[in-house]
Amino acid sequence: MIAIHQNKVINAQSLFQPEIESQRKKALTKLKKINKNQFNTNEKDYLREVISLFEDNSSIKIIECNPSYLSSLVSSIGIIPPNSRFYKNGKTKKKLKQFILEALNYSYLRSSFYPKYFREIGVKSCVYCNSQLSITAVKSRDVYSAKFDVDHYYSKDEYPFLSISLFNLYPACSSCNRAKSNNKIEFELYTSNHKNTTxxxxxxxxxxxxxxxxxxxxxxxxxxxxxxxxxxxxxxxxxxxxxxxxxxxxxxxxxxxxxxxxxxxxxxxxxxxxxxxxxxxxxxxxxxxxxxxxxxxxxxxxxxxxxxxxxxxxxxxxxxxx
Ligand SMILES: [Zn+2]
Structure with missing residues (x-):
């Protein structure tokens, strides 16, 4: 494994600034449309905090913020509150996590934005095994399209609000993505230390x-x-x-x-x-x-x-x- 220098990533992000800004704005609009009344107090508070990160006047650039900012957000906001939504028959209703992931549009970005973004950074293969491409053909409505496979350093199950934060994305083949799951490994893809990039x-x-x-x-x-x-x-x-x-x-x-x-x-x-x-x-x-x-x-x-x-x-x- 080898790390990528943060400056290289920041340069790539600057090239895609209008698209990144548009992702943030769209996410903000969709997050605000989520009906808060269907959730419990903890979930409502959590959603409010997530929305504030995407606001125009937020002091944090949620999509571009660097690994140390991501780590501070993980500490301050924490894991999504447990799902409290059940039907009378015990089945679960759509969870808050799903609402957030859909609002942030991670799934769509896998085929539209990530291929060109990671091409700019120079990543095509799995950052874990290096044996396969980090691209998978996925079938949707009878049509196959190539989607970029990424592992989330902070999992999207626990931290859905970081699902499109670029420093949280680790291109990985589907088998490594599955194998890693929630296993903690000692590897940081993005670094400010030149030694780790050579x-x-x-x-x-x-x-x-x-x-x-x-x-x-x-x-x-x-x-x-x-x-x-x-x-x-x-x-x-x-x-x-x-x-x-x-x-x-x-x-x-x-x-x-x-x-x-x-x-x-x-x-x-x-x-x-x-x-x-x-x-x-x-x-x-x-x-x-x-x-x-x-x-x-x-x-x-x-x-x-x-x-x-x-x-x-x-x-x-x-x-x-x-
Ligand atoms: Zn792999």
Whole structure:
């Protein structure tokens, strides 16, 4: 996993300022239309506080506020009050949470706004596993459309008023989104610390003799690699592999490593030097040359741009290919 610098996100937000402002205004109008009389006192108070966050004169920019503001809102406003709405037969009526989510229009933004917004930030793959795109085809009224899948750092079940707050959105594939559910993991996607944006905190490595075993047997099942977990500040944190099953996902991708081993045999140092010389007229940036060679991005800072980039760059480095 690797973090994204907050400044990059703030720059992207500034490009979409009119759309973000329109999201806030529409949400405010719809929130105000919710009939408060159907809720109990706690729910009414909660809704009033939520509405105030979206008001024109609010001191907080609820959609753009940074992670530390989000954290202070979570402390000051808290979890949505328990649902008190039941029919006489014991079934639940539409909950306040659903009213808020609908007013904020999170579902619609998944296909309309988030694809272009996250493209601007440079995120296309799942920020947790990096093995899949964070986009899912969803069927609605017999028509499929591509929707951006995002995990909410503060869950939309507990904090529906943060469901469209941009720093609360973590692009994730549907299986990681499901796997994470309400599990707490130690990872903050958005940071103000440059150090966390240059180096991924998890890694893949070929097991010793894996390459030679493969070259002897030509059996990709002989290829073995291991996954190194991040260093956790809190030792009781749930391990990444336990939540997202990283090792078993990548265990199915040994053919990818097989190709890298073969490339490392073909593209030795002198051949690479000759290639660079012969195609110097292309004026390829060194990173683009390496990317073309391995078929994926080769720097940690670019992991989110394409699925499988982390394993490819780590193993390619291990093989001295890049
Ligand atoms: Zn994933």
């Amino acid at each position: 180096k991924s905190n998890y890694n893949f490595k070929l097991s010793p003799y894996s390459k030679s075993k493969y070259l002897t047997t030509r059996d990709s099942m002989e290829i073995d690699f291991y996954f190194t977990e991040p260093i956790y500040l809190n030792p009781s944190t749930k391990k990444f592999n336990d939540v997202f099953h990283i090792e078993s996902i990548y265990e199915t991708q040994k053919d990818l490593i097989e190709e890298l081993i073969i490339k490392s045999q073909i593209y030795n140092k002198s051949y690479l030097k000759a290639l660079k010389y012969n195609f110097s007229k292309l004026s390829l940036h060194p990173e683009l040359f390496k990317r073309t060679l391995v078929g994926n991005y080769t720097q940690d800072k670019d992991i989110h741009k394409r699925p499988m980039s982390k394993i490819v760059m780590d193993i390619a480095k291990d093989l001295d290919l890049i």
